[in-house]
Amino acid sequence: MLADEVRYPDGRRIALEYLVPHGKRDSARIPMEILKRSILWQHAATGYVYPFETYRTLCMEKSNYGGMENVGNTTIITEAALIDKDTVDARLIYAHGVIVHEYEHNHCGSGVTMESPFDMWLNEAYTVDIERQFTASVFNPAFMRLREADAIREPGGGPLAMEDTGAFGQIVRDGFNDPDELVDGVTYVKAPEVLNMLRQLLGWRVYDAGARLYFSRHDGGNANTAQFLTCFEEVSGESLDAFSREWLFSAGYPQVTARYDYDAERRELHLRLAQTRTGRGGVFTLPFSFAAVDARGNDIPGSVQTVRFDTPEAEIVLADIDEPAFLSLNRDAGFYGTCTDLSATPQQLVRQVRGDGNLFNRVEAMRRLTDLERRRLLADPLATASEPWLDLYRHLLLNTLLPDGIRGYLLKIDEQPLDRALLPYVRESFTLRQRLLRAVLADGGESSVFNALHALESRPATLDLPAAIERRSLKNALLNLLSASGTVGAHLALEEMLAGAVNITDRLNTLTAIWQSRHGDRHAILAREGERLRQTPGGYLGYLQVVGQSPRPDVFDAVAAEERRPSFSLSHPGISRALYLPLIRNNAQLWTERGLAWLTQTVIAYAQVSEYNALRLIAPCQAWQSFAPDLRDAVGAALRDMRAALSPSKCPSVAGRLDAYLAMGEKE
Ligand SMILES: [Zn+2]
Incomplete structure (x- = not known):
């Protein structure tokens, strides 16, 4: 165990304990520092004071989730809870997120508990929002926001891709086959966006007051979605009916287009907005931000605004303004959905x-x-x-x-x-x-x-x-x-950099670059590095993620060889996901005959062990009806094969999801 303490500005102390596997105490030192920083940052941001004397973190080995809150005792997966020289950058960033996330659940989750599984979205929306604010305070905020936008748009499990089909994406669910289905890309990625938009619409101060009212009013009890929204309505004096109806109770996202023209004589800028949507429902209420920028890259004074856009069309007029070089719209992806600037020329984009x-x-x-x-x-x-x-x-x-x-x-x-x-x-x-x-x-x-x-x-x-x-x-x-x-010079340079790589992320990135290249010794180099990297848990996970990234058919043999090793475990979510997820993102191979056969066979085996993870493997197929006709037929056949092999009583979530995907095809 590693023990430490944190002291609030008023002097009150909380004892902190990190329970780690034998011999791993040193690996808890950086996480302990992150935890201390999280606790003080969270106190300053939300006013929350941890009500107990001790806060414990327990390492757990196998979980689909990064962590799980329990009053005063948080479990976090070992890969995120311990940091050593084999911890890759993505994990380092993730560790900052998951540590503050699980700690925040003492406040949102344990302090106030959701009334029913249907309110569960709020638990995660609020907590992920806190996690994002914390990581933006530690790392470059634009860099973090780009990562978040990547998650929103991810073609496999990202919520936009789920919502393109029109069948998924409603935050407050109508029903579920299995509790696993209540937590997915929509819960973790779209739901916090809804709170981010609410904050922009109400303003920071009012949003903050609403959140504090909610936590003080329901402290120690249960609360539901309506009670949460009521707090923000009370402090703002505004109805959130229209806002919550589309964002929480309908599937789909807004598709906003913008067009502008400049009237040089009147010195007026006219910005016309229009919104349509995917899924079924009405008009979204969203914050739309924009700025007019001059040729030197400066925002033109008075042109930086965020407006409430809650009609099918709107026109914004900026009076007495110089002609801009370009418009900067929807900065930092201020609303969830798509935004297309129809006026921007390639020259303006440059x-x-x-x-x-x-x-x-x-x-x-x-x-x-x-x-x-x-x-x-x-x-x-x-x-x-x-x-x-x-x-x-x-x-x-x-x-x-x-x-x-x-x-x-x-x-x-x-x-x-x-x-x-x-x-x-x-x-x-x-x-x-x-x-x-x-x-x-x-x-x-x-x-x-x-x-x-x-x-x-x-x-x-x-x-x-x-x-x-x-x-x-x-x-x-x-x-x-x-x-x-493909030049000899490039191959030699990559080899040299691999030999000189000290940092694990550098090493893995360079190995991936070689494995994806046409280097003649790429197999031997992968095998040699594999021997070394398999020595430690962090190195092993990192190595597994490299294997599935070859753009050539040899990727299937390489993945199969890893599956046969004694260190591989289908039932260990961290290990199996590290091997399989890169291959479902491998567009060069997944959509071939062999790729779809691999997917079919792997999903059938994986679904018996972990439905939650098998759902992630089939996610890239959800858009199958939009593919070219021959590929659409091939993916449809693969989905039917998977469905035929899985029993709905043993694998209700995967069978249900496959039925939903197949039904989408029939509508065509
Ligand atoms: Zn959570």
């Missing part, structure tokens, strides 16, 4: 990438430009990336003024587009990305990548954890370019 004061929106603008390239490449198999896009990309490659994490995001070319109309091209997404990466490398581009890497590697090491994490994420974007290169 200006926005170079100069928007809002770093999140710089990345969004870059993604829009990259989507335009994807469309060109899709239409013409011989086309290459356009000059303006390449110029911009090369400018970013050398722009050291940007924060590392943001530059990493700007340079990272995902397989996933921002434009949801491009999502059905799952089979093409890998090749499209390769074509873009190779276009960057052509005509001397590869030496720019080497220069950027060299500049990054020659900077002095930083002891600041958030800075180090951002720097590694930037480096990873550069490694991805080298991986796509």
Whole structure:
């Protein structure tokens, strides 16, 4: 056990105990520091005072969830509760989140307990919102918000993808087959967005007063969704009926379009908004933020606003204003849904990438430009990336003024587009990305990548954890370019970097880059690294996540070989997910005949062991009816095979979900 204490500003102390497996005490030291920081930060943010004398954290080995609250005794999975040299960056960020999350449940969950399973969303919405505020205070907030946006848009388990089908996504459920179904991407990702929007609509001060009223009024008792909302209505004097009706009791998200024009004679800017939606229901009430930005990248005074948008259409007029260089809309993804700027020209998007004061929106603008390239490449198999896009990309490659994490995001070319109309091209997404990466490398581009890497590697090491994490994420974007290169020079450089990698995340990222490349020794290198990494639990989990990322058919043999090892356990959620989830994101292989056969067989086995995790494996198939006809037939057949092999009495959640997916196809 590791013991410590934390002291509130008024001097009151809480004893802190970390119960760890034998010999692991040192690995609890960083988590203990995170916990102390969390407790004081949470007190300052919410006014909560922990009512007991001791707060205990217990490590648990196997769980689908990151942790579980119990009054005064929190359990957290060992991978997140202990931090050592094998803890990867994603886990370090996750540890900050899960520690404050489980602690917050003493307040929201134990202090006030939800009345029924149908109110459970609120538990997680409020707690995840606190977790996000805390991590934004520790790390670069724009970097964290980009990660959250990735989770919202994730093509597999992300809530937007679930809601595209129109069948899922309602936060307050009407019913459920199994309690596992009450907690998913909607609960953890969409629900906190609803509170984020409520806060923007009411303002920080009023939102805070509403939350404090709720916790004081229901302290030590049960509360339901209506009682929660009543507190905010009382302090604001506003009805939340329209807001909650669409956001909590309907499935679907708003699709907002914006169009603007500038009247030079009158010096007026007209911004016209329109909203449609997915799913069934009425008009959403949402906060819409915008700013007009000048050619130097400064926000034009008086143009930075957040308005309540609760009608199908709206027009906003900004009077007596200079002509902007571009508009920056829906900064930091202020509302949950999609936002399309119909007026922005490619030239304006380039200006926005170079100069928007809002770093999140710089990345969004870059993604829009990259989507335009994807469309060109899709239409013409011989086309290459356009000059303006390449110029911009090369400018970013050398722009050291940007924060590392943001530059990493700007340079990272995902397989996933921002434009949801491009999502059905799952089979093409890998090749499209390769074509873009190779276009960057052509005509001397590869030496720019080497220069950027060299500049990054020659900077002095930083002891600041958030800075180090951002720097590694930037480096990873550069490694991805080298991986796509295929030159001897790139392969040698990757090998050298692997040999010199001290940090576990660097090591795994470099190994992934080699495994995804055309390096002649990639199998031998993977095997050699596997021997080393399997020695520790953290290294093993990290290694498993690399295996499923080969874009070639050898990925199936590699995954099967790992399954046969004695260290592998299908029933250990951390281990099995680490091996399987990368393969369901592997667009180059999943949508092949062999990939779908692998998926069918794996889901059938996995569903008997863990329905919760098997649901994650089938999630990328939910959009199957939007795929090309031959792929749609193949995925439909795979879904029917899975369904035929699973009994609804043994696997109610997976069978039910498969039925729902198949029923979507029949509607067509
Ligand atoms: Zn929770």
